[in-house]
Amino acid sequence: MAAKIYRPAKTAMQSGKAKTHLWVLEFDPEVPRSIDPVFGYTSSSDMKQQLRLTFETQELAEAYAKREGIEYRVIQPKEPTRQAISYTDNFRFNRQTPWTH
Structure with a gap:
């Protein structure tokens, strides 16, 4: 009987970090579906x-x-790398790419 221990990532359907601070223990399948x-x-x-x-x-x-x-294995969480994006950068006069509708 083997299991994995991990901290779940934020789903794409949620904007907050609810339920991502808990650690989860799940058993590996022993019998195929x-x-x-x-x-x-x-x-x-x-x-x-x-x-x-x-x-x-x-x-x-x-x-x-x-x-x-x-028997278990631990999967360490990967922290997201966030880019700091400023709204005012869309209207800079020296913008690299043209801004069009």
């Missing part, structure tokens, strides 16, 4: 794929995995 021949649904008999445990810190998640004997 199968396709139902009649309805076309995908299903699996592996119930641990449905578990998603959240922790306040990475250390708490690692301590839980060690205590329960779960």
